[in-house]
Amino acid sequence: MVHKEAAARIKINKLLEASGWRFFAEGNQRANIQLEPKVTITTQDIDILGENFEKVTRGFIDFLLLNDKGFPFIVLEAKSEEKNPLAGKEQSRKYARSQNCRFVILSNGNMHYFWDLERGNPYIITSFPTPDSVIGYQKVSSDPQCIIDEQVGDDYIALTQRPNYFAEAAWKNEEERSDYIQSNKLRFLRPYQLKAIVALQKAVKDGQDRFLFEMATGTGKTLVAAAVIKLFLKTSNSRRVLFLVDRLELEDQAKKSFAAALANDYKTVVYKENRDDWRRAEIVVTTVQSLLFNNKYQRLFSPTDFDLVISDEAHRSIGGNARAVFDYFIGYKLGLTATPRDYLKKFDTTSNASKDPRELERRMLLDTYRTFGCDNGQPTFRYSLLDGVKEGYLINPTVVDARTGITTELLSDKGFIVTITDNEGENQEEAYKIREFEKRFFSDATNTLFCKTFLEYALRDPVSGEIGKSIIFAVSQNHAARLTQVLNLIADRMFPGRYQSDFAVQVTSQIPDAQQFTINFTNNNLLGSGNFMDTYRTSKARVCVTVGMMTTGYDCPDILNLGLFRPIFSPTDFIQIKGRGTRKHLFLDQLFDDNVSSSVRHPQKSAYMLFDFFANCEYFEEKFKYDKKIKLPEQRSKGGDEPDTGTGAIPEIYEHLGEDILASVKEETIGAEGMKIDRMFFERFEDVILENDFIAASVEAGQWDRVIDYVNHEVFDKPHEYYTLDKLRKAAAVDRRLSLREILEKIFGLIPRFKSKDELLEEEFSKFVADYKPEEAEAIPAMKHYFKAYVTNDKVRHIINTKHFTELATNPVFSTRDLRAVPDKYRVIIPEYIKDYVSLNQFAA
Structure with a gap:
């Protein structure tokens, strides 16, 4: 396993250097990585260090990352690639305390955890935090008790807008009070909005750090978000908040709302590239698309830059690749949504349903509840349209x-x-x-x-x-x-x-x-x-x-x-449209x-x-049958180019009777880059897309439904080039089925490249580990093998689903021995998790 240990070490070195940590002094900046107390290295050691780094006397090696004064700051424990980084959790805790360090990084080169010992459990990260970011993060007191004890009244926002409003004559005079509130634009929390804050405080008391507010359109989710932001900033449990929206037009709207409510105490900015305004602001508003573009969120931000992340219209702004942005940052997470999960509770989750457009909606909602720690389907706080109408705040149509x-x-x-064109660009006719x-x-x-x-x-x-x-x-x-x-x-x-x-x-x-x-x-x-x-x-x-x-x-x-x-076919769209009135x-x-x-x-x-x-109301309110199957078009044959003989028979083999013979036969294996003609085809498609102003504007605004619909009907199947999704998939030369959205995201730089099947599998398994946090660290490799086999192999999936386990004895992909290595409870948990949260379509060849 020496090569795996060395590979892990090299990856960790690169991640450290990419995040601004230094093995050696640079100019007037001293080195801030110490391998072990009293251990020094030379530049020649960097690429070869750790050939057997887990077999030192103590059984593991710790890195000490130092702060700007040269004092121990973060313990980084490196494990070899085949080991779970969490395996050395208790060892690193003990060592961190001995060095008076609050923070720990656990890594095997592929999977990494950041652990704030004062805050709770290790948190999965995709890059290492920068020194400056953690120094700022350290200033956060991170005392949940302060959140729990904070008194929040209906004037919580008004006290920021006008701290002494209650002492002014116009307020004291009841006849003038209404005009006084209106002229000063004072915002008071309604009773149900106060209940939302109380529910969050209770969740914090219960040890939770993720929350979901399910509130009907028109009930003031942004005002509630402003109160939550003040709660965290005022109690020093956050120094900076990120507010994510899913559309460009909502950026300024959110900024104006927060400025109106909190400007006297906190600064709000809309994030713009190449500007450092966000560093001087407590509240940063941006679209998910802006951060995804060229992986900007990883290049320009550290995982510890934001202590509270709020996702507006959560199941839209964290869907698909956008979840990577949301999960990148460490700290408390709050989701806001107007879409009740109840709309999808009756959906049939059989394998054939995975191509139903409503199944995509179901996955997004399920993923939203899971992301915010509401696996039981109950949000942290719920206030429905019916509640709002009953209490006189909203109107039914x-x-x-x-x-x-x-x-x-x-x-x-x-x-x-x-x-219907689904979110992956597939047409359902x-x-x-x-x-x-x-x-x-x-x-x-x-x-x-x-x-x-x-x-x-x-x-x-x-x-x-x-x-x-x-x-x-x-x-x-x-x-x-x-x-x-x-x-x-x-x-x-x-x-x-x-x-x-x-x-x-x-x-x-x-x-x-x-x-x-x-x-x-x-x-x-x-x-x-x-x-x-x-x-x-x-x-x-x-x-x-x-x-x-x-x-x-x-x-x-x-x-x-x-x-x-x-x-209308989406319950989310129906609720949002209805909510405009x-x-x-x-x-x-x-x-x-x-x-x-x-x-x-x-x-x-x-x-x-x-x-x-079009009887939309009847469909959603009375007869919304989620278990209804949508009949899909017949699948084309895999070959697609076989000559049609009219009988379905295989044409006879041509027999050569002439004198000429082949001079030579040459085989050439086409690499991952594909053939030149394929690359040229893809590049021509890129040019067509990038030159289209409507597509570019819609992508920037995050309006993917319109983009995909437009490409399907205005770009595909035209006589000049005859672009099709199948042709583009072949030209991309990726070992899995690409969605149209992925292709468009690559063209616009929202993703740097197409991920391979195995990379996607690793990502999905990492999400599973992050959610379930298995204590059986030694069984992680077996669980991963089980997870991948179930996702990618139809036969294995059938055997597991039907419980015909004896058939595994002759299965070349996943054997009986492989199954025995998986802990009993995870033999059930993993398939159920995949059915709910993993789209199998993307892993097809």
């Missing part, structure tokens, strides 16, 4: 279920006729192709009927009497353009002279300044304001027609009408004429209309 003759036909037992679907559903007659119905039944603005502000969700950008035109034509007839084709506006990613349009719509100045009344501030544009831009996190409380002009609103706040105010009969928003032309 009035559903207008309208179906044409065509939609009624297509809502029969045959189900929706549509092509049912009955019709997308062109025929659009042709039948979205003819001019159908669009006109939908729009006419919408405008006839839409709620009116209670002050001006015009059509209330509305959002319509279309199938595609083309469909949005057509709906916008129809709405403007009808509005011109309904309200002669009032609008100049500015009643409805297309707000999709292909429209210049579309993002600013969404902001202007919220601020009531989209294409002007006060069209009906000069003293009333409301957007002249009344309807925004979008596809997906105004769903997650979009806050526009005076929305009165929502239109679902498309079928649930907030309450006082319309008098926009009116600047006291004489008119008294005549407004219903100034408070008490309802909103949800127009549903």
